[in-house]
Amino acid sequence: MRDIYELLNGIEVKTSAEDTLPVSEMEKKKVIKQLQHQIRTKKKRSYWKRMISAAIITFGLIGSLLVGLSFTSYAEDVPFLGNIFNFFSHDGHYVTYDEQAEKLDLVAESNGITLSIQDTVFDGRTLYITFMIETEKDLGETPWLNSLPRFTDTGMSGTERVTKIDEGKYIGVLETNHYAGHDFSEIEVEWIIDGISTEPNLEGTVFEGDWEFYFTVQATESRTIAVDNRWEIDGMTVTMDEIKITPMSFMIYYNHSVTEKLYNDWDFIFVEMNVEDDLGNVYPTLALGGYGDTDFDLNWMATYGKVDPDATQLILTPVIELSNSDTIGYDEDGNPIKASYRSVDSDADQEVIELEPITVEVK
Amino acid sequence: MKTNGTNFVRRLQMGKEDALEYIVDEYLPLVKGISYKILGPLSNEGLLEECINDIFLSIWNNAGKFKGDAIQFKSWVAAISKFKAIDYYRKAVKIKETGMDSLEFPVRHTVEDEIIQAENEKELMDLIHTLKPVDQKIVIMRFFLGMHSSEIAESLGLSKSAVDSRIFRARKKLSEKAEDFMLGGKLDERYL
Numbered sequence: 001m002r003d004i005y006e007l008l009n010g011i012e013v014k015t016s017a018e019d020t021l022p023v024s025e026m027e028k029k030k031v032i033k034q035l036q037h038q039i040r041t042k043k044k045r046s047y048w049k050r051m052i053s054a055a056i057i058t059f060g061l062i063g064s065l066l067v068g069l070s071f072t073s074y075a076e077d078v079p080f081l082g083n084i085f086n087f088f089s090h091d092g093h094y095v096t097y098d099e100q101a102e103k104l105d106l107v108a109e110s111n112g113i114t115l116s117i118q119d120t121v122f123d124g125r126t127l128y129i130t131f132m133i134e135t136e137k138d139l140g141e142t143p144w145l146n147s148l149p150r151f152t153d154t155g156m157s158g159t160e161r162v163t164k165i166d167e168g169k170y171i172g173v174l175e176t177n178h179y180a181g182h183d184f185s186e187i188e189v190e191w192i193i194d195g196i197s198t199e200p201n202l203e204g205t206v207f208e209g210d211w212e213f214y215f216t217v218q219a220t221e222s223r224t225i226a227v228d229n230r231w232e233i234d235g236m237t238v239t240m241d242e243i244k245i246t247p248m249s250f251m252i253y254y255n256h257s258v259t260e261k262l263y264n265d266w267d268f269i270f271v272e273m274n275v276e277d278d279l280g281n282v283y284p285t286l287a288l289g290g291y292g293d294t295d296f297d298l299n300w301m302a303t304y305g306k307v308d309p310d311a312t313q314l315i316l317t318p319v320i321e322l323s324n325s326d327t328i329g330y331d332e333d334g335n336p337i338k339a340s341y342r343s344v345d346s347d348a349d350q351e352v353i354e355l356e357p358i359t360v361e362v363k
Numbered sequence: 364m365k366t367n368g369t370n371f372v373r374r375l376q377m378g379k380e381d382a383l384e385y386i387v388d389e390y391l392p393l394v395k396g397i398s399y400k401i402l403g404p405l406s407n408e409g410l411l412e413e414c415i416n417d418i419f420l421s422i423w424n425n426a427g428k429f430k431g432d433a434i435q436f437k438s439w440v441a442a443i444s445k446f447k448a449i450d451y452y453r454k455a456v457k458i459k460e461t462g463m464d465s466l467e468f469p470v471r472h473t474v475e476d477e478i479i480q481a482e483n484e485k486e487l488m489d490l491i492h493t494l495k496p497v498d499q500k501i502v503i504m505r506f507f508l509g510m511h512s513s514e515i516a517e518s519l520g521l522s523k524s525a526v527d528s529r530i531f532r533a534r535k536k537l538s539e540k541a542e543d544f545m546l547g548g549k550l551d552e553r554y555l
Contacts, residue, residue, distance in 0.1 A: 003488050004446065005425035007503050012518050013441040020392035021399055032387050035419055036380065152378030180378045182427025187377055228489070 039154070110209030112137055113196060115145075117213055123246045124183030124219040125301060126175055126287070127151065133162070133170040133196070137207060140198035143170060149191035149213070154180040175287065177301075183244070185219050222246040225362065231318060231355040235262035238271055238318050241299075243360060248306050249286075252316065257297045266322040266349075267338070273302050273318055274354075277311035277362075307362060317357040323350040372436050375426045383423050390437070394418050394444045401448035405455055414451045418444050446507045490537055498533045505530055 107116040113135040121128045133143060141164050148158045156179070162172035178184070193211040198204035222244050229240040241253040256271045263269070275283040287303040307314070326346050327336040366374045366385040374382035394415055402411050421443055429439050491499055500519065504510040512530070516523045 003425075003428070004503075004507065005421070005428040005443070007488070007491065007499060008439055008442040008446065008507075009428070009430050010435070011438070011442050011500055011503055011508070013438050013445060013508065014518070015393060015397075015437065015441045019396045019400070019441075021396040023391045023395055027395075028387055028391055031391060031416065031419065032384050034416055035383060035387070035423070038416075038420060039380070039383075039423060153380035154378040178378060180427070182376075182425065184377055184427065186373070188379075 104215060106213050106215060108211040108213060110211050111207050113139075113207060113209060113211075115193065115196075115211045117191075117215075120189075120215070120217050121248070122184075122187060122217040122219050123249060123251070124185065124222060124244070125251060126177050126303065127187065127189065127217065129174045129176075129191075131172050131174065133172070135168050137168075138205075139170065139196065139207070140204070142198075144197050144200045144202075145172075145174070145193050146195055146197060146200070146202050147191065147193040148176050149174070149189045151176075151187040151189045151217075152178045152180055152184070154178050177287075183219065186216060187219075188214075188216050190214055220246045220248070225360060227316075227358070227360050229358050233320070233353060233355070235259045236269075236320065238320070238355065240316070240358070243314070243362070245307055245362065250283075250304050250307050250314075252302045252304070253299065254302075254318070255297065255299045256320075260296065262322075263296055267325040268321070268323045269298075270321040270323075271298075271300055271318055272321065273300075273316050275304055275317075276315045277308055278313040278315070279308055279311050281308050281311065283307075312361065312363040314360045314362050315357050316360060318355040320353040320355065321350070322353075324348040368433065372426075372429070372431075372433060375423070376429070378426075383419070386422065386440070387419060390440050391415075393437070393441060397441060397444040398448040398451075401445070401452050402455075405452065407455065410451060410455055414448055417451075418447045421447065442508060445509070449507070449509050494533055494536065498529055501526060501529050502533050502537075 104117045104120055107114060109115075113133060116132050116134075118130045118132060119128075120130075127149060129149060133139065142162050144162070145160060148156055150156060156176055158174060158176035160172055160174040162170050164170050191213040193209075195202050195206050195208050197206045225243045225245070227240040227242055231238045236256060236258045238256045239254060241255065244251045244253070252273050252275070254271070254273065256269070258269060270288075272285060272288060275285075277283070283304040285302050285304060288300065323346075325338050326348055327338060329337045331337055366379065366382045371382050371385045371389075375386060395411075398411055398414050398418065402414060418440075422440060429436060431439070491502055494502065497519065501515055504515045504518070505512075510518075512523050512526045515521075516526045519526070521529075
């Protein structure tokens with residue numbers, strides 16, 4: 001998006017010693033403290049967490065189902081470590097990621113468990129790491145690492161998928177997103193794991209230890225197409241921002257703002273973007289996240305697979321989904337007790353609104 | 364790794380909090396100086412503090428849009444400070460003005476006033492982008508940074524009259540474009 005901060009690049013503003021004013025240490029501390037408070041509060045307001053916790057449940061179900069079904073056929077396809085991405089790509093994720101991957105081969109060993117990072121790919125927004133766990137200990141079917149790699153202080157969220165490929169051998173893919181308002185071209189990653197467990201959040205059998213990784217990753221090349229479009233319905237505005245295309249994926253950035261009334265009427269407000277190209281390919285949403293300064297304005301980022309090289313246009317259709325959470329019981333006065341989630345086949349209120357599609361040239 | 368004088372831009376762009384501390388430490392005197400120069404006459408300590416805070420927050424949130432080295436970064440910080448402080452000044456003055464008897468002293472809106480009000484209008488930014496690079500710079504310097512023609516002329520190595528005529532033409536072009544773009548009610552008469 002073109003804005004004033006970009007335009008201010010390269011504009012020479014002459015400054016001299018007279019332009020500065022003395023500042024005390026106290027003053028500096030005060031400014032820093034206030035800023036830290038603001039950027040951290042912003043993180044807390046993030047919508048992503050709620051999204052992701054819902055997503056984890058969905059991914060968890062779908063993921064294990066697919067992995068379970070296709071386990072035998074894929075296990076043979078993993079004779080060496082380089083194509084872990086391919087292993088996890090049968091549901092549309094990670095196709096051709098291995099071509100962009102940066103080989104790392106970092107190893108950390110602790111408490112009889114060896115953890116090695118194989119490949120990383122970073123698209124400016126999401127970091128993908130493939131890893132392998134080798135041990136004589138019984139970590140169950142899907143061990144949990146309980147830690148996200150950190151590469152910024154803007155707040156992060158992520159998902160991991162781990163699967164057993166052999167006795168004492170597990171492979172996994174981990175995705176981590178950041179909340180910064182812009183993409184990064186290079187990141188310094190710090191991944192510290194202090195416990196591997198058989199159940200999420202250090203539950204079940206826990207193997208304590210110290211596995212640490214530090215590395216830098218460059219973002220893959222990408223190009224950005226600015227898209228200006230605005231849809232309005234009663235109580236809500238959806239605005240397109242841009243599409244970012246990387247060699248292995250594309251991301252759509254858009255945002256929505258809602259009136260207080262609409263916000264209060266519904267428990268969940270999602271805006272998804274359905275994507276097709278001019279050749280008829282349909283691109284499923286692989287990841288969707290949103291964050292915002294307030295609950296009324298949210299910035300969304302949706303990730304999709306690789307754009308068909310022969311496609312010249314993408315057709316985007318925003319779909320607004322307004323829904324309520326499940327009722328899990330009733331209190332003494334007969335008022336419904338609301339859950340903080342909505343299950344997949346819920347019969348709670350839901351309204352889906354499809355907006356007018358737009359066409360974007362991608363060649 | 365710690366933030367220092369050679370890696371702070373990169374670390375800021377990576378979203379590292381200690382880089383934010385570094386730039387406050389390094390640039391607060393400059394940011395405060397520039398803000399004070401513009402907002403000082405209003406004698407409003409709270410507004411000055413708010414503005415300074417907003418400047419650093421904008422730098423943090425928009426770090427990825429900066430392109431250049433540490434020296435250019437200083438200029439970018441100075442430009443943001445100036446633009447923000449002018450913005451705060453205009454808004455504060457506007458509030459004061461509306462508080463007075465506005466019938467007797469109607470507020471006169473200049474193109475510059477209206478443009479700065481529209482700072483977040485994406486359409487306007489896109490319109491500015493349709494200008495030639497040098498005219499883009501002139502428009503930004505004049506309308507957002509409140510620089511005089513002579514200052515702009517010196518900075519760009521042009522004559523003052525050349526700058527004046529370019530401002531005139533750019534302004535005309537922007538209002539024509541705004542009509543072309545059919546930005547009904549958003550940018551046309553209200554802004555240009």
